[in-house]
Amino acid sequence: MSRFLILIATAGSAALLLGAFGFQYLGEMPPCKLCIWQRYPHGAAIVIGVLALMVPMMILPYLGALAALATAGIGAYHTGVERGWWEGPNSCTSGPIGTLSGEDLMQRIMSAPLVRCDDVPWELFSxxxxxxxxxxxxxxxxxxxxAANHMRKNRI
Incomplete structure (x- = not known):
């Protein structure tokens, strides 16, 4: 049972990562900085899942859970940035121009990334x-x- 759960969790991260690449390359929606950050833990979860399927060690499912929680946390943070609940990284969100001179504003525009973290390029059910x-x-x-609990109970 634990192997099946690990397989499903690993496949889930792979599917989410493939979906992100699909939106990027097939849907022509380049990712922002926070989108990229969300991909790394999924990659880690895939590696952890493959290792856990090959060598059943108690620590691996917990590491997989940590990777999944990390990307969930980044996704929740990104959601807050998109909805304007808080500011995102200065390198990928728009901010007030306030007292910037025309030259400073132009420099900021020219050095800004192409994709902003506070824009929502696609949504489903809001x-x-x-x-x-x-x-x-x-x-x-x-x-x-x-999976970790099942392994612990069965002393795998």
């Missing part, structure tokens, strides 16, 4: 990709924890 990633990743974390 939830952005970052929101869906957070929700799906929380579900994956539950699968990882269930």
């Amino acid at each position: 939830l952005s990709m970052a929101s869906w990633n957070a929700i799906a990743s929380l579900f994956l974390a539950v699968l990882w924890i269930a």
Whole structure:
């Protein structure tokens, strides 16, 4: 049972990562900085999942859960940036121009990245990709924890 849960959690991260690449390359929606950050923990979860399937060690499902929770946290943070609940990294969100001179403003515009973290390029049921990633990743974390609990109970 734990191997099945690990397989599903690993496949879930792979599916989310493939979906992100699909939106990027097939849907022509380049990712912002926070979108990229959400991908790294999924990559780690895939590696952890493959290792856990090859060598069943108690620590690996917990590490998989940690990776899933990390990407869920980044996704939740990104959702807040998109909805204007808080500011995102200065390098990928728009901010007040206040007292900037025309030259400073032009320099800021020219050095700004092409994709802003506070724009929502796609949504479904009023939830952005970052929101869906957070929700799906929380579900994956539950699968990882269930696998770890099963391993612990069966002393695998």
